[in-house]
Amino acid sequence: MALVDFTSKGLYCSAGDFYIDPWKPVHKAIITHAHSDHARWGSDRYLCHTASLPLLKLRLGDVAIESIQWNEPIYINGVKVSLHPAGHIIGSSQIRIEYNNEVWVVSGDYKTEDDGISGVFEPVKCNVFISESTFGLPIYKWRSQQEIFQNIREWITTNQATGKTSVLIAYSLGKAQRVMQCIKDMGLKIFLHGAVWNVHQTLLEAGYDLPNAERVTPETPKENFKGQIIIAPPSADGTPWMKKFSPYSVGVCSGWMQVRGNVRRRNADAGFPLSDHADWNGLLNAVKATGAEKVFVTHGFQAAFSKYLNDNGVSAAEVKTEYGGEEEETPPTLPEGEAFQEPDESTIKSDIETKENKDEIGS
Numbered sequence: 509m510a511l512v513d514f515t516s517k518g519l520y521c522s523a524g525d526f527y528i529d530p531w532k533p534v535h536k537a538i539i540t541h542a543h544s545d546h547a548r549w550g551s552d553r554y555l556c557h558t559a560s561l562p563l564l565k566l567r568l569g570d571v572a573i574e575s576i577q578w579n580e581p582i583y584i585n586g587v588k589v590s591l592h593p594a595g596h597i598i599g600s601s602q603i604r605i606e607y608n609n610e611v612w613v614v615s616g617d618y619k620t621e622d623d624g625i626s627g628v629f630e631p632v633k634c635n636v637f638i639s640e641s642t643f644g645l646p647i648y649k650w651r652s653q654q655e656i657f658q659n660i661r662e663w664i665t666t667n668q669a670t671g672k673t674s675v676l677i678a679y680s681l682g683k684a685q686r687v688m689q690c691i692k693d694m695g696l697k698i699f700l701h702g703a704v705w706n707v708h709q710t711l712l713e714a715g716y717d718l719p720n721a722e723r724v725t726p727e728t729p730k731e732n733f734k735g736q737i738i739i740a741p742p743s744a745d746g747t748p749w750m751k752k753f754s755p756y757s758v759g760v761c762s763g764w765m766q767v768r769g770n771v772r773r774r775n776a777d778a779g780f781p782l783s784d785h786a787d788w789n790g791l792l793n794a795v796k797a798t799g800a801e802k803v804f805v806t807h808g809f810q811a812a813f814s815k816y817l818n819d820n821g822v823s824a825a826e827v828k829t830e831y832g833g834e835e836e837e838t839p840p841t842l843p844e845g846e847a848f849q850e851p852d853e854s855t856i857k858s859d860i861e862t863k864e865n866k867d868e869i870g871s
């Protein structure tokens with residue numbers, strides 16, 4: 509019997525009798541991170557990283573949750589379980605399971621670049637690695653956070669000079685906190701949409717040192733926003749809620765923005781390819797570093813990524829899960845009637861944002 513089975517309720521460790529990120533209610537769930545497709549409602553007991561705890565409570569309410577630190581092994585029915593940094597968002601963890609001299613690691617979502625707030629991704633040796641593949645196509649190659657932050661700040665400065673408010677579209681948990689680090693020293697006011705504000709407050713109460721920000725309320729005088737910065741989740745973009753910031757410019761922060769066509773389709777004034785997931789090389793390097801003899805590939809471009817691994821000497825298989833569909837794992841919102849299409853190799857090269865055709869940034 510495998511150490512982890514893929515069941516209709518989620519990833520199940522029968523030796524330890526627990527689930528990892530189950531999508532159906534179970535008696536014991538170990539949670540990789542607080543995004544809603546991984547941390548679902550209805551289980552009897554939860555276990556997560558200490559930093560995930562307040563975020564999980566925000567999401568799930570008053571449920572039974574225990575927490576542990578990274579690299580602090582516990583035993584569940586004789587199975588050794590430990591959490592290791594995944595670098596995806598605050599508290600995000602890979603889950604290492606050891607039993608009878610066999611080690612499996614469930615990655616959850618991860619990114620290999622250090623964003624300064626989520627913990628540094630730790631490669632963990634294992635026999636079997638279960639990996640996400642959100643950006644598992646060779647076209648996804650991220651520029652450094654430092655470079656993208658610079659682009660965001662330049663764009664804001666340009667907006668301000670022309671009397672425009674900068675509206676940054678960023679997922680409320682993860683991306684928004686990163687973006688705040690980018691803009692905190694610009695001397696401008698930061699206003700947050702309610703969804704971003706809720707996460708912000710939760711993290712402040714948990715002791716995180718985050719930049720000063722104000723919540724956007726119906727009472728906030730319109731003139732307060734002029735030339736300043738708003739952070740809002742994708743769901744707010746294009747809604748009447750945005751009207752009070754006029755004149756404004758919209759910048760979308762998402763890995764999907766590396767494909768130029770998505771910036772246009774998304775109707776954004778600027779796209780900043782800042783992602784909380786590993787890019788193609790990040791995924792490959794992570795897999796290599798585990799030394800795993802078998803890799804199971806979950807949500808994202810499973811087919812492409814597992815085929816590449818198999819073609820290159822790593823035994824891999826696709827696994828169907830119910831992850832994805834939340835936060836950055838959702839391809840950009842498209843105008844009604846238009847379906848998201850995976851870019852094919854022929855359009856990829858011209859579509860990638862290059863230094864020469866950066867006109868959508870800063871314009």
Ligand SMILES: [Zn+2]
Pocket residue numbers: 541543546596617835
């Ligand atoms: Zn996630």
Ligand SMILES: [Zn+2]
Pocket residue numbers: 545546616617640807831832837
């Ligand atoms: Zn995910």
